[in-house]
Ligand SMILES: CC(=O)SCCNC(=O)CCNC(=O)[C@H](O)C(C)(C)COP(=O)(O)OP(=O)(O)OC[C@H]1O[C@@H](n2cnc3c(N)ncnc32)[C@H](O)[C@@H]1OP(=O)(O)O
């Protein structure tokens with residue numbers, strides 16, 4: 373057994389995967405061989421889900437059938453909606469509400485006794501969870517605003533239906549396409565922390581509800597998916613301060629602050645998803661006649677680049693640009709990380725299924741640094 377310690381499991385290979393490949397030195401990302409740029413621009417999120425779950429891009433017929441299967445699972449049981457309302461009224465964080473609601477969904481699973489080794493049944497369960505996450509999130513947001521949840525519309529796309537349930541209005545083509553593209557960009561990313569969490573849970577042959585619930589928990593942290601909200605908080609902080617973004621960035625560096633949305637365990641250059649989202653932000657800023665976030669983000673990015681961060685491999689990641697795009701679509705800031713979860717659930721499910729095809733319990737070890745042979749002292753004598 374190797375005694376080499378890899379803090380944070382950096383660079384450790386724990387599995388083979390056909391799902392996504394990242395070349396961090398050049399900023400390349402592919403899902404099953406397809407460039408993220410092509411999928412983002414050409415494929416719908418449903419096509420990408422099909423690709424991840426079934427191994428290849430669907431034909432038109434396969435896609436229609438797949439979309440229908442997914443759409444018919446959107447309805448969420450009234451008991452779960454009631455719990456969502458209780459959580460919204462208690463001011464629960466949206467990621468925590470989502471975590472609770474997804475866990476609760478298993479009580480209403482139509483195949484509760486499926487054999488954990490029946491991967492087709494696991495996929496059907498995963499499809500149900502994926503279909504219901506938008507319904508949960510939109511209901512949560514509406515209830516906390518004193519509005520009634522809106523029933524899903526099966527005739528709309530996954531992206532379009534979410535925006536419709538959130539706002540009560542069918543989105544225009546630009547909003548729907550932009551949101552759909554954002555979902556594709558977030559669908560999978562190798563063995564990131566939340567995917568690995570889901571895989572660890574899946575490797576015990578626990579059910580897929582447990583794996584997705586665990587993934588949501590891992591994604592919520594500020595070093596992972598939670599960073600997209602921190603970026604928006606930062607942009608608002610700049611806006612509310614008397615400083616221009618350049619001065620803010622200088623001061624933040626001097627104070628030794630970690631800039632949210634910068635840095636990545638795998639990328640040494642700008643994340644290709646950030647490149648695509650920046651383009652989108654430019655389009656939206658122009659069409660909405662408001663380039664505030666664009667100006668702030670690009671100023672901060674250029675300053676940090678000039679300061680040599682990019683040379684050190686600390687460049688913008690996906691979270692640096694996603695929030696500004698969502699903000700242009702009118703989505704509340706604390707829904708940004710839940711939206712990431714909505715997109716990533718597909719990746720979690722794909723990785724759990726792939727791993728379970730040739731499952732082995734994931735169980736690493738720690739180098740023990742505590743005392744040996746301590747003498748036990750009874751409680752009253754301590
Ligand atoms: C979807 C995603 O999950 S993408 C990542 C989202 N998270 C963020 O954006 C939060 C900000 N970024 C970070 O905290 C980190 O870059 C992480 C967590 C993403 C990656 O962390 P790690 O690979 O463990 O890198 P680590 O934390 O060891 O940092 C390495 C060096 O880069 C520096 N660094 C890393 N990120 C940043 C940052 N955002 N701002 C300034 N310096 C940074 C660290 O200070 C450290 O410098 P040092 O070697 O001089 O001490």
Ligand SMILES: O=C([O-])CC(=O)C(=O)O
Nearest residue numbers: 560561563564565637690
């Ligand atoms: O890969 C990672 O470590 C984090 C990330 O960018 C993602 O999960 O999308």
